[in-house]
Amino acid sequence: xxxxxxxKDAFTQLEQASEVMGLDPNILERLKYPKRALTVSVPIRxxxxxxxxxxxxxxxxxxxIGPGKGGIRYHPNVDLSETAxxxxxxxxxxxLVGLPLGGAKGGIQVDPNELSRQELQSLTRRYAxxxxxxxxxxxxxxxxxxGTDGQTMxxxxxxxxQLKGHTVSGxxxxxxxxxxxxxxxxxxTGKGVAYCVNFAAQKIGMKIGSNTAxxxxxxxxxxxxxxxxxxxxxxxxxxxxxxSGAVYNKDGLDIDACSKWCKERRFLKDIExxxxxxxxxxxxxxxxxxxxxxxxxxGVVTAHNCKNVKAKIIAEGANGPLTKEAVTYxxxxxxxxxxxxxxxxxxxxxxYFEWVQGLQNFFWDLDQINGKLHDILKDSFDxxxxxxxxxxxxxxxxxxxxxxxxxxRAMRLxxxxxx
Ligand code: NAD
Numbered sequence: 001x002x003x004x005x006x007x008k009d010a011f012t013q014l015e016q017a018s019e020v021m022g023l024d025p026n027i028l029e030r031l032k033y034p035k036r037a038l039t040v041s042v043p044i045r046x047x048x049x050x051x052x053x054x055x056x057x058x059x060x061x062x063x064x065i066g067p068g069k070g071g072i073r074y075h076p077n078v079d080l081s082e083t084a085x086x087x088x089x090x091x092x093x094x095x096l097v098g099l100p101l102g103g104a105k106g107g108i109q110v111d112p113n114e115l116s117r118q119e120l121q122s123l124t125r126r127y128a129x130x131x132x133x134x135x136x137x138x139x140x141x142x143x144x145x146x147g148t149d150g151q152t153m154x155x156x157x158x159x160x161x162q163l164k165g166h167t168v169s170g171x172x173x174x175x176x177x178x179x180x181x182x183x184x185x186x187x188x189t190g191k192g193v194a195y196c197v198n199f200a201a202q203k204i205g206m207k208i209g210s211n212t213a214x215x216x217x218x219x220x221x222x223x224x225x226x227x228x229x230x231x232x233x234x235x236x237x238x239x240x241x242x243x244s245g246a247v248y249n250k251d252g253l254d255i256d257a258c259s260k261w262c263k264e265r266r267f268l269k270d271i272e273x274x275x276x277x278x279x280x281x282x283x284x285x286x287x288x289x290x291x292x293x294x295x296x297x298x299g300v301v302t303a304h305n306c307k308n309v310k311a312k313i314i315a316e317g318a319n320g321p322l323t324k325e326a327v328t329y330x331x332x333x334x335x336x337x338x339x340x341x342x343x344x345x346x347x348x349x350x351x352y353f354e355w356v357q358g359l360q361n362f363f364w365d366l367d368q369i370n371g372k373l374h375d376i377l378k379d380s381f382d383x384x385x386x387x388x389x390x391x392x393x394x395x396x397x398x399x400x401x402x403x404x405x406x407x408x409r410a411m412r413l414x415x416x417x418x419x
Contacts, residue, residue, distance in 0.1 A: 002033070004081035006298045006320045010088050013324065017400035020391050027408050030416070031091070034061045034084050040130035042108055044122040046115075054123065055079075058106040058131045060140055061087035064410045067138055068104030069094060069348055071145025071174075072152070074123075075297075078107035082298075086145075089319055090348070092403035093341040095410075097380045099352045104140045106131065112147040113266070124152050128159040135160075137170030137359075143351050144174040144221065146297065150186065154179050169358040173351035182354035184369040185347075190225025190295075192346015193317045195374055196338045197230065197291055199381045200313045204336050206290065209234045215289040215311070216240045217281065218296025219262060222317045222344060226293055227255045235291070239284045243296070244269035246284040249276045285309060294321035295344075301326040309335070316340035324396075331394040339399040342377070342384055349373050 002011075011032065018028045036059070043053040057080050060068040070090040073083075083105050091103025108127055112120060135142065144153060153172045157179060160171045175181035184191070201208050212235040216223045219240045227237045236252035244267035247258065254273060261271050271278070285292070285301065286308035294300045295317030301309060303325035314330060315338040316322060322330070327337060350373055357363050380402075387405075388398035 002081045002084050004079065004085055005323070007081045007085035007088070009320060009324050010085045013396060013400050014088070014404075017393075017397045017404060020393055020397060021401045021404060023404055023408060027411055030411065031062060031088075031407070034059045034087055035063060036060045036134075037080060037084060038131060038134050039080060040127070042123060042127045042130060044119060044126055046119055054108050054110045056106070056108040056127045056130060057083040058134055058140070058142075059083045059087040059104060061103040061105075062091040062407070063102035063140075064407065064414055065095060066100040066102055067136075068140035069099070069101040069143070069351065070103060070105035071143045071347075072127075072148050072156075073105070073107035073145040074110050074112040074147030074152075075107065076109060076111045077297075078109045083107050086319055089341055091407070092400060093345050093348060095406040096341050096384070096399055096403040097345045097349055097376055098406065099348065101348070101352060104142075105145075106142055107145070110147075120152070121155050124155040125159040128156045129163065132160055132163050135171070137168055137355075141170065141351075141355060142172050143347070146220070149221065150174060150176040150181065153181075170355055173354040174347075175354070180354075180358050182350060182357055182369065183364070183366045184373070185350045185354050186221070187225035187229075188350035188373060189222045189317070189344050189347035190227075191229055191370065192349065192373060192377055193222065193226040193293060193295070193315050193343055194229035194233075195346070195377050196343045196381060197293070197313060197315050198233075199378060200315070200336050200338050203385070204312065206312065210236065212236065212291065213238045213289040214291045214293065215284060215287050216317075217246075217284060217292070217294045217300060217321070218242065218318060219258065219268060220295070222347075223293065223295035224255070224259050224262075226295060226315075226317060228259075230291075231255050238289060239279070239287055240268070241281050241284045241296075242268045246279045246281055247271050247273070247276050248279045248284070248287070249273070251275065291315065293317045297321070299323055301330075303329070306330055311335060313338070316343045319344065327394055327396050337395045339384070339396045341399050341403065342380055345380065346373055346377065349376050
């Protein structure tokens with residue numbers, strides 16, 4: 001049933017990390033599969049009057065440390081197995097960065113680019129209705145992911161609140177500020193990626209400045225703020241891409257112009273900017289660069305194309321963009337890999353801040369949010385480095401080991417019911 005490449009990869013990483021650290025097999029046994037999984041039909045009326053049914057999912061992997069937390073993805077590749085893999089990664093991500101949250105994920109198998117705004121609203125409201133009894137502000141809290149955004153969360157919040165008869169602010173994070181969102185949440189994942197790139201650069205003695213070249217695969221909610229942040233530090237963003245293709249300028253791109261183009265015309269395809277060249281996503285991954293940030297989807301750098309990658313730092317902005325074969329090859333070649341559960345954890349960290357602010361109805365300023373985000377990621381980065389050195393493993397395994405240590409402690413203390 002769980003046969004998606006991402007699930008197999010996460011499962012193998014879990015088994016290998018457990019073996020290296022000597023995790024109790026009885027703890028491992030409980031982490032191999034999700035705690036609960038729900039599949040729902042999401043029928044909606046399209047603008048042309050016909051009815052179409054989409055398949056939706058919500059998976060809760062482990063809730064030992066707290067309520068489930070994880071995004072909602074709208075993408076044609078969404079299925080139960082991929083959603084289960086992403087929920088598992090959320091368990092380890094939340095544990096690694098020390099949040100009182102468990103792992104969950106959801107999604108609908110749909111290409112959101114093919115639906116109108118009204119159709120997307122109907123889809124979101126029906127999906128929220130179908131999964132409403134499975135989630136809750138103290139049970140499982142969704143957020144945006146690929147193909148969803150603040151508007152999706154606002155529709156979700158409204159639907160859930162209508163069903164409960166009062167506003168339930170804590171049901172989702174990643175909300176727009178005007179409906180209870182947090183300052184800094186929209187940029188938080190990309191900002192966290194940029195913080196981690198800085199920690200890695202410091203570790204390998206690279207100075208981020210005007211000679212630092214950065215390539216970004218996936219120019220969305222993660223890729224755009226990561227590009228903006230690194231550019232503000234002086235780095236040259238030489239190429240960015242989306243599903244339609246990539247744009248390249250060896251002297252550095254005007255990131256704000258690229259972002260404006262995408263907002264107005266949806267895709268980077270055919271972008272017209274002086275001095276730029278259109279290239280393919282494959283060509284982008286093979287560019288000569290100091291830093292590569294795969295921030296689109298999973299399984300992008302594989303055994304087939306990892307030999308072309310030349311970056312010194314590879315920051316996994318997306319979940320699972322490097323397959324385990326690619327991680328092994330690139331680590332041996334000397335690249336510094338920042339693992340996904342650390343690198344893109346900025347989003348769930350500020351989601352946690354949003355949830356806490358919503359529960360207290362007391363809101364923090366941006367400096368407080370970014371300061372706390374920085375400190376949590378720095379501590380987590382240092383913990384992963386300690387595990388990497390202690391166990392002599394690659395950064396991906398080290399991050400899993402650090403997360404498993406926290407989970408192991410919590411699962412032992414809570415025990416197994418009935419024992
Ligand atoms: P998004 O939908 O905002 O952007 C995704 C980008 O990737 C778009 O530019 C899209 O065109 C591009 N893309 C999609 N398929 C592609 C393909 N086959 N080849 C090249 N580009 C492709 O999504 P996002 O929220 O930025 O999420 C990106 C990744 O980051 C996902 O793996 C997601 O799980 C992960 N992530 C997101 C968050 C968050 O807060 N949004 C947090 C943690 C992890």
